[in-house]
Amino acid sequence: MPASPAPATDAGERRLVAVYHVRVEAAAIEARAKALVLEQSVEMPLEAITEQRILAEIVARVEGIRELARGRFEVRVALAASTTGGEPGQLMNMLFGNSSIQEDVTLADVELPVSLAARFPGPNSGVLGLRALARAEGRAMTCSALKPQGLMPSALAELAGRLALGGLDFIKDDHGLADQAYSPFAARVGACADAVAAASRKTGRPTRYVPSLSGNLDALRRQVAFAREAGIEMVLLAPMITGVAQFATLVRENPTLAFMAHPALAGASRLAPPLLLGKLFRLFGADATIFPNHGGRFGYSRETCGALAEAARAPWLAKRPAVPVPAGGMTPERVPEMLEFYGRDCMLLIGGGLLSARERLVEATAAFTALVERHARH
């Protein structure tokens, strides 16, 4: 037996690694990396720190620097896990709080020790849970969105009913539907839940209505309670708007509810989309995460989308895989190509592309869902 081996695993548990991409000249990268580790940990000059324990255990460390391209570097930074306090907001703060307002740096990735990851819920349902909800074995799941905002609850419900007749798995509120005077949350959710349930009885499919939540934590809790009363099993919210702490709290408080995350206000140019929408939203409990598919009206590349889907689904820290939901200007014509690209563990979300069919909405929706089912039998 070796004498007193260093507790290697334990030491590994004390640090998380943040991976930054930095634009800077080669001659300046060493100094820039040193400034970055201070910015994201003690935020003061090293010379002004007197306590040895803080220098050893709290100050972040540069773990490695690698040139990605001329004038572009990857900097791996080891942050003390203890600084996060195991709290979602403080984790975001330690990862990118101050650096998010520096022009030359993006947060590209994060590697978490298992003991820190265990402090966050991860998805309640994940891929398998949503598949079970939708009874969608061996195929991709389907989704559309209720819009435009401004419609009265009765009009939204009528639309929801027609979409459900087309055989979708999920029908989500547009993320613009909040608690507005012309369409209060309770009236809207009650009406839409009833309409979808009625259509579901006709089609024999378990179509789920996914209402959008908004407001502070009190309002979010009231909305969750109302939704559960109405038989809702999945809800939508935008973690960057509600705050990630509120999101993770709702996930923990409602272990039998599924959660879909919306990317609104994610400012993706500074926080890598695969990290924020793939890993972090999953970490905090997203069962499904919406993102703009490549070739639509957002600027994400094919590579970004692939990496995002991978981040959401790959085995990671004992968290359930989350369902990637490519969206944003998608049309039924793109379904086969998307299924080739994302495989079956995804949910296809088509909103405007179906609503454009107007009086032929049910047929267009049915064609979309049939296309996905046909693909599964390949």
Add this chain to the structure above:
Amino acid sequence: MPASPAPATDAGERRLVAVYHVRVEAAAIEARAKALVLEQSVEMPLEAITEQRILAEIVARVEGIRELARGRFEVRVALAASTTGGEPGQLMNMLFGNSSIQEDVTLADVELPVSLAARFPGPNSGVLGLRALARAEGRAMTCSALKPQGLMPSALAELAGRLALGGLDFIKDDHGLADQAYSPFAARVGACADAVAAASRKTGRPTRYVPSLSGNLDALRRQVAFAREAGIEMVLLAPMITGVAQFATLVRENPTLAFMAHPALAGASRLAPPLLLGKLFRLFGADATIFPNHGGRFGYSRETCGALAEAARAPWLAKRPAVPVPAGGMTPERVPEMLEFYGRDCMLLIGGGLLSARERLVEATAAFTALVERHARH
């Protein structure tokens, strides 16, 4: 009397104006502006909207397009005020939810109708209130920060006491201080409050300790309650991390407490800093708003900083003016220049620049505060 004049004011109250900056070729700006108004309102093709009321009242409108420079345009968009539901998070969503993930657009400014602004609290104390707290008539206010994180409560308290002996107006927690195992919120805040109060009795100055809050709304409320018990009159939080709804809720629930906003996670390259840190944080209730001063370690220009201070203080929608707090790598040497630039209605925040003095901390702090007072007598 003119016959049935159109209710012009009323109509003006129905829309808010979001001002975007868009990078695009001149030939494409009209189409890009049309896409932008749909993205930020109904998020679907106009052709698919059947209700006349929604086309007239809910769909956003391009109010004007102006070339700022070659390939760079200002697009003024009128959004329906009713779509915000008067809720802080939903206001952010309507202003920049989806567009924040499009590479070519930044949100530059917003113009709110008075009736919508009245749904948000604005600062409880503002410039006059903070001046009264600090008994700082006719001069700029001073502030420093407790760091590094990792220090135990007793060490933070000792540091706070020494800073207070130097005669500062405010001593804030570093925004990295959360509720960590080595420095739990209650232990830290109790110890620091006591230390500052003791030093304050010696100097005869009303130095205020400003603890940093974090966590979900439940945790934030517990922390506020504890802080008030400890005699705290001002707190710090980062609205982009907690979510703006939590921030505005705390402001409303604590009308006798002052609030300082931290820019962490603000991703300023996509949301104009004068808008987010100046106007919006003020709208939601920041009495003081911290931002990186030009010439420090962040990329804000002198013009950006000037515009931000102006946005925080200028008369606006019957909200109290908020105190601009330039910070980020500032040193006492820059005090005269900063006071020339920002005038007296500001708070100077120097953290590392004082802490670097180590055993001469009290003297360095006293020199800083004396400099500010001397400047006031000019």
